[in-house]
Amino acid sequence: MQMNSRKRPDNARVNKDAMDRRDMLRTAGAVAVAATAFPMQWVSAGEKKKQKVLYFSRSAGFEHGAVKVIDGRPSISDRILTELGKRHGFEVICTKDGRVFDGDLDQYDAIAFYTSGDLTKPNKAQTPPMSPEGKKRFLRAIAEGKGFVGLHAATDSFRTEGPQYENQTEVDPYITMLGGEFIVHGAQQEATIRAASRRFPGVKQFGRVQKLEEEWYALKNFGKDLHVILIEDNEGMEGECYQRPPFPMTWARMHDKGRVFYTSFGHRDDIWTNPDVQGIIAGGLAWAMGNVKVNVRPNIDKVTPKASLLKY
Numbered sequence: 001m002q003m004n005s006r007k008r009p010d011n012a013r014v015n016k017d018a019m020d021r022r023d024m025l026r027t028a029g030a031v032a033v034a035a036t037a038f039p040m041q042w043v044s045a046g047e048k049k050k051q052k053v054l055y056f057s058r059s060a061g062f063e064h065g066a067v068k069v070i071d072g073r074p075s076i077s078d079r080i081l082t083e084l085g086k087r088h089g090f091e092v093i094c095t096k097d098g099r100v101f102d103g104d105l106d107q108y109d110a111i112a113f114y115t116s117g118d119l120t121k122p123n124k125a126q127t128p129p130m131s132p133e134g135k136k137r138f139l140r141a142i143a144e145g146k147g148f149v150g151l152h153a154a155t156d157s158f159r160t161e162g163p164q165y166e167n168q169t170e171v172d173p174y175i176t177m178l179g180g181e182f183i184v185h186g187a188q189q190e191a192t193i194r195a196a197s198r199r200f201p202g203v204k205q206f207g208r209v210q211k212l213e214e215e216w217y218a219l220k221n222f223g224k225d226l227h228v229i230l231i232e233d234n235e236g237m238e239g240e241c242y243q244r245p246p247f248p249m250t251w252a253r254m255h256d257k258g259r260v261f262y263t264s265f266g267h268r269d270d271i272w273t274n275p276d277v278q279g280i281i282a283g284g285l286a287w288a289m290g291n292v293k294v295n296v297r298p299n300i301d302k303v304t305p306k307a308s309l310l311k312y
Contacts, residue, residue, distance in 0.1 A: 051090040051109040051289055053149075055081055058096040058127050060117030064153055066266055067114050069096075076272050077114055077151070084282055090289070096127040101134030109289045110147030111138065113154040114266060139173055145257035147288030148177070151281070152266030155219060156182040165310050167220050178262055179223035179253045183310070186239025188215050188268070193249065196303040197229040200252065201292050202283025206230070206276045215267035219247060220310055226251040227296035228303050230263070230280070245306035250280060252287060252296045259288045259296075 057067040057077065066077045074082070078094045085092040090109070098119055105111075117123070119130045130138070142148045158172040164183060175181045190213045195203050216232060218241040230250035234242040250263040261284035265277050272278075286292045300307060 052107055053081070053085065053090060053092045053110045053112055053285065053289075054100065054105075054108040055092050055094045055112045055114075056096070056098075056100070057094065057114045058098055058119055058123070058129075059115065059125070059153075060119050060121050060123045060129070061156060062116055062153075063125070064114070064116075064267060066152070066269070066272060076269050077266065080272050080278065081112070081281075084278065084285070088282075090285075096125070098130035098134060099128045101130050101138045105137060105141045105146070108146065110149060110285060111142070112149040112151065112285070113157065114151040116153045116156045118159075119157060135174070139177055142177055142258035142260065143256040147285075147290065148255070148258060148260045149281070149284050149288050150178050150260070150262035152217070152264055153182070154178065154262060155180055155217065155264065160221065165220075167308055167310070171221050175221055176223070177255045177258075177260060179226050179251060179260060180219045180248065180262065181221040183218040183220050184241050185215050185217050186237070186241050188213060189238060191216050191237055191242075192233040192235065194231045194233055194246075195229070196231050196248075196299065197227060197252075197294075200227075200229045200283060200294055200296075201286050202279035202281075203229060205279040210276065212271070212274070212277075213268070214265065214271050216242070217249070217264045218242065218244070218310075219249070219264070220308070222248060222300060222307055223253055224300065225298040226253050226300040227298055228300050231304055232264075240311075243312050245304070245309050245312070247304050247307040248300060250284075251300075252284070252294070253298075254296065259290065261285075261288050 067075045069075055082092045120132055120135055121129055158174040160168045160171045160181060162168050190211050193210050195208050197203060226248055228248040228251050231246050232249040233246045234244060252261045263280055265271050287294055
């Protein structure tokens with residue numbers, strides 16, 4: 001929720017504080033619901049060292065409300081991920097400082113991105129960018145076995161040059177690692193999301209089919225080795241970018257030794273507080289950190305055979 005920075009009357013401040021308290025209670029309540037369905041195989045702090053997740057939410061392009069820090073208050077995505085960590089024995093370090101990738105990455109069990117644009121470039125907020133060497137170190141860490149979780153706009157980072165509605169044969173190494181790339185999105189609307197991998201943690205709770213309102217991404221440049229978890233079924237959706245066959249919106253893949261998970265969920269606040277969506281994100285974290293074993297054999301050609309057809 002965006003706040004006007006100008007001075008408010010006392011009664012407006014009281015109303016704002018009350019709204020903030022209700023929002024925090026609603027968020028905490030939703031996290032508590034999601035906690036009951038968290039994968040039982042999660043390794044607790046008592047069984048080995050406390051695990052640590054680096055959550056990087058720098059925007060070099062459009063900054064989503066879900067990652068905005070307003071009046072010093074952590075973003076909703078910061079709060080949800082941090083609360084999940086508290087409940088399940090892992091620590092979440094939230095930052096927008098790209099210099100972190102020049103430091104000690106070995107301390108993190110997984111790295112999560114909700115980012116946009118070329119993260120090695122300056123931005124309006126003047127948050128320090130990744131260095132080119134930091135980007136190489138990050139990608140090398142994933143290839144060598146560190147987990148990665150991409151959320152929503154993570155596919156809108158390090159975009160490929162060339163025609164928008166064409167798949168490219170050569171993409172940025174980051175897109176290769178992630179397994180897909182953002183094209184565009186239309187108006188927020190309800191879409192049908194279908195489960196393709198019922199054994200992936202969080203999917204049983206999510207169910208076989210859900211209709212949810214969200215800012216839905218149209219995606220391209222899919223990796224051929226994707227294990228599709230959730231499918232975006234575009235039937236009945238409004239907007240030219242959705243007039244195409246169903247395609248992956250949540251997936252997992254192996255990047256050399258690293259476990260990579262992505263979901264396009266994450267624009268709306270009510271998506272972040274949705275316990276079923278939290279279960280999907282929590283399942284992705286659990287798998288990325290090696291706490292659950294799931295067969296992520298490529299299935300993209302089977303469950304979304306026309307995913308790379310960008311228009312009917």
